Amino acid sequence: MFAYDLNIYVMEFDYLIAPNPDDPRLTRRVEGIDHAGKEIVTSVTVERPLTLFLNGQEIVTMMTIGDYPEYLALGYLLNQNMIHEDDHITSIDYDADIETVVVRTAMKTTFEEKVKKKTLTSGCAQGTVFGDVMEKFETISLPEGHIIKTSWLTTLVKKINTTPSLYLEAGAIHGCVLAREDRPLLYMEDVGRHNAVDKIAGYMYQNDMSGADKIFYTTGRLTSEMVIKSVQMGIPIVVSRSGFTAWGVELAKQVGLTLIGRARGKRFVALAGQHRIVSDIDPLDEDE
Amino acid sequence: MFAYDLNIYVMEFDYLIAPNPDDPRLTRRVEGIDHAGKEIVTSVTVERPLTLFLNGQEIVTMMTIGDYPEYLALGYLLNQNMIHEDDHITSIDYDADIETVVVRTAMKTTFEEKVKKKTLTSGCAQGTVFGDVMEKFETISLPEGHIIKTSWLTTLVKKINTTPSLYLEAGAIHGCVLAREDRPLLYMEDVGRHNAVDKIAGYMYQNDMSGADKIFYTTGRLTSEMVIKSVQMGIPIVVSRSGFTAWGVELAKQVGLTLIGRARGKRFVALAGQHRIVSDIDPLDEDE
Numbered sequence: 001m002f003a004y005d006l007n008i009y010v011m012e013f014d015y016l017i018a019p020n021p022d023d024p025r026l027t028r029r030v031e032g033i034d035h036a037g038k039e040i041v042t043s044v045t046v047e048r049p050l051t052l053f054l055n056g057q058e059i060v061t062m063m064t065i066g067d068y069p070e071y072l073a074l075g076y077l078l079n080q081n082m083i084h085e086d087d088h089i090t091s092i093d094y095d096a097d098i099e100t101v102v103v104r105t106a107m108k109t110t111f112e113e114k115v116k117k118k119t120l121t122s123g124c125a126q127g128t129v130f131g132d133v134m135e136k137f138e139t140i141s142l143p144e145g146h147i148i149k150t151s152w153l154t155t156l157v158k159k160i161n162t163t164p165s166l167y168l169e170a171g172a173i174h175g176c177v178l179a180r181e182d183r184p185l186l187y188m189e190d191v192g193r194h195n196a197v198d199k200i201a202g203y204m205y206q207n208d209m210s211g212a213d214k215i216f217y218t219t220g221r222l223t224s225e226m227v228i229k230s231v232q233m234g235i236p237i238v239v240s241r242s243g244f245t246a247w248g249v250e251l252a253k254q255v256g257l258t259l260i261g262r263a264r265g266k267r268f269v270a271l272a273g274q275h276r277i278v279s280d281i282d283p284l285d286e287d288e
Numbered sequence: 289m290f291a292y293d294l295n296i297y298v299m300e301f302d303y304l305i306a307p308n309p310d311d312p313r314l315t316r317r318v319e320g321i322d323h324a325g326k327e328i329v330t331s332v333t334v335e336r337p338l339t340l341f342l343n344g345q346e347i348v349t350m351m352t353i354g355d356y357p358e359y360l361a362l363g364y365l366l367n368q369n370m371i372h373e374d375d376h377i378t379s380i381d382y383d384a385d386i387e388t389v390v391v392r393t394a395m396k397t398t399f400e401e402k403v404k405k406k407t408l409t410s411g412c413a414q415g416t417v418f419g420d421v422m423e424k425f426e427t428i429s430l431p432e433g434h435i436i437k438t439s440w441l442t443t444l445v446k447k448i449n450t451t452p453s454l455y456l457e458a459g460a461i462h463g464c465v466l467a468r469e470d471r472p473l474l475y476m477e478d479v480g481r482h483n484a485v486d487k488i489a490g491y492m493y494q495n496d497m498s499g500a501d502k503i504f505y506t507t508g509r510l511t512s513e514m515v516i517k518s519v520q521m522g523i524p525i526v527v528s529r530s531g532f533t534a535w536g537v538e539l540a541k542q543v544g545l546t547l548i549g550r551a552r553g554k555r556f557v558a559l560a561g562q563h564r565i566v567s568d569i570d571p572l573d574e575d576e
Contacts, residue, residue: 028534032559035438037567042557044532047512063512063535150323171550172509172531191511191533221460223479224335224351243460244332245479246316247351262459269330271320279325 017186017203021169026065043170047191053102054082054109064195065166065173068188069094071202073101078201079229081133083109137228142236142256143212150281152182152215153239154266159184160217167219176200177217178235184217193220197229204233211235222248222261231255237276239263244271305474305491309457314353331458335479341390342370342397352483353454353461356476357382359490361389366489367517369421371397425516430524430544431500438569440470440503441527442554447472448505455507464488465505466523472505481508485517492521499523510536510549519543525564527551532559 021027027043034040051061052073059082064072070092077083088106095101156179166173166189174193178186178200186203190196197218204211211234218226218240224247230238231251237258244261249271252259258273270277309315315331322328339349340361347370352360358380365371376394383389444467454461454477462481466474466488474491478484485506492499499522506514506528512535518526519539525546532549537559540547546561558565 030532030534030537030559032557033562033565034557035555037565040557042559044534044537044559046534048535170531172511172533191509221479223460243458244318245460246318246332246334247336249318249332267323269320269322269328271318271330271332274321277321277325 014183015163015185015187017188018163019165019167019175019187019189020067021164021166023067026067026166027170045166045170045172045191049099051100052076053100055102055104062195063191065190067190068199068202069101071188071199071206072190072195073103073202074205075198075200075202076195077103078205079133079198079232081136081232133228133232137231137251137255140231140234140255142231143234144236144256146213146236147276147278148215148237148239148258148260149181149278150266153260153263153268154281155182156184156215156217156239157241157263157265160187163187165189175219178204179215179217180213181215185214193218194225194229197226197233201229201233215239218242221245222252222259224248224251227251227255227257227259231257236273239268302471303451303473303475305476306451307453307455307463307475307477308355309452309454311355314355314454315458333454333458333460333479337387339388340364341388343390343392350483351479353478355478356487356490357389359476359487359494360478360483361391361490362493363486363488363490364483365391366493367486367520369424369520421516421520425519425539425543428519428522428543430519431522432524432544434501434524435564435566436503436525436527436546436548437469437566438554441548441551441556442569443470444472444503444505444527445529445551445553448475451475453477463507466492467503467505468501469503473502481506482513482517485514485521489517489521503527506530509533510540510547512536512539515539515543515545515547519545524561527556 026046028046029041030044031041046065047063048066049061050064050066050069052059054077073092083105087109089103090106091104093102160177165175167175173189173191174196175187175189176193176196177184186200188196188199214235215237216230216235220226221242222240222244227248239260241263249259252272256273258276260268260270262269266281314334316334317329318332319329334353335351336354337349338352338354338357340347342365361380371393375397377391378394379392381390448465453463455463461477461479462484463475463477464484465472474488476484476487502523503525504518504523508514509530510528510532515536527548529551537547540560544561546564548556548558550557554569
């Protein structure tokens with residue numbers, strides 16, 4: 001939609017991974033009409049199925065833009081508690097033709113047995129998985145000692161909003177960003193926000209990156225799911241341009257997560273973990 | 289957030305069902321701070337689990353605001369192709385205490401047997417269900433002879449945006465509206481847009497309401513899922529304030545669905561089924 005040099009953005013903001021709206025696999029040009037009846041050509045986001053296997057077990061078919069299938073697979077399994085830090089991963093094989101990704105571990109995981117038992121009685125593994133995730137959630141304690149300055153927040157939001165992205169190119173997509181202080185490090189997009197966060201989790205695991213000193217930004221709502229995933233990734237501070245759900249807020253309070261929503265320009269609302277927010281912008285500036 | 293009389297809106301726009309942001313079960317007041325460090329109290333949307341059973345079979349646990357559990361259950365089963373028009377439904381029992389809803393049919397449905405077979409081999413029923421849905425999708429032909437005037441579209445968007453809603457009260461929620469010409473009939477909200485559309489499907493089924501002369505409006509993106517559900521509900525025209533995905537557009541073209549996105553004020557983009565759009569607003573007005 002506008003001309004730019006992607007490398008400038010990767011360099012200027014020091015992204016490790018930034019969106020690549022020029023990738024021809026991720027958008028498609030479609031003809032249509034506008035409100036005046038005029039013929040137009042516009043970009044739309046591509047979504048494609050990806051079926052995930054853990055060893056011999058088919059787990060789920062996800063709809064994804066398909067840019068980082070290996071990170072997505074790994075992050076999904078981690079965030080669903082289907083694999084753990086001590087499961088030795090021997091391979092991750094992505095096959096574009098048959099749209100599958102297979103994650104293999106040295107030994108069978110405990111999850112495969114659980115899935116078999118559960119599905120014999122109730123028909124779907126989702127209940128079990130959710131139960132396991134909540135059990136783990138209650139044992140996690142988030143690191144203290146890391147803060148977010150309001151000046152970082154303002155800078156971060158501005159950098160993220162001006163980074164070339166599929167969102168700016170084609171819309172209809174969610175973005176998640178992993179940041180340190182006011183520097184965005186990883187910016188992942190996908191049709192579902194759960195995929196975008198899972199891709200970040202997969203990258204962090206593969207690169208042995210800690211969540212303790214990070215800030216997690218999402219364009220999506222601060223739901224229970226988003227809170228649970230951030231906490232599992234060990235990230236103490238979560239920011240969204242969007243709003244909250246009550247259960248999201250409750251879980252964040254339970255575990256001491258800093259939950260900042262409705263972040264636009266210099267404005268925001270924090271509904272949990274306010275102790276990590278350090279105000280270093282003069283409130284008198286707020287109407288600038 | 290502002291004072292109004294709900295009945296005025298139900299009467300003025302002739303809604304059959306409109307959002308009820310005053311319902312104390314749907315939002316919670318939460319304390320926090322704003323960007324200036326000032327203590328504030330704000331409304332957030334409530335989400336709660338609802339476990340759905342079809343006869344003796346546990347199907348899924350959904351996260352929902354919980355306002356119309358019976359319509360949600362029925363619409364979910366219909367839109368997932370788990371029950372069909374000729375399955376005689378004998379009861380729908382909602383139990384608020386244990387957060388379950390049980391749909392019973394006179395005879396076992398074909399779905400329960402399928403679930404059992406499938407889960408023995410692959411661990412989850414989702415693949416089968418999706419397969420069935422696509423099979424049915426390919427056999428559907430949408431009714432012709434119904435149109436949307438651009439003046440209706442403008443009026444509809446304005447009415448929907450000014451209707452008191454949980455979105456205006458607390459944000460972080462999706463809305464779906466079933467309309468006829470420029471009159472919104474059903475306005476359902478939920479934490480997931482799939483729930484909002486399923487509640488409308490459940491209402492339509494219970495009240496024997498045809499989709500042929502209707503327009504479906506959603507705040508969410510025009511994904512394959514949204515296109516499939518609208519088509520299954522027999523609705524030929526779909527409108528969103530949000531954008532498109534490529535597969536959504538492709539499926540809409542396949543089946544001749546009119547797909548209108550990025551609808552704001554008088555502006556929109558149509559990427560499929562343009563033949564049903566009748567322009568009756570002078571394009572010269574567009575910069576008003």
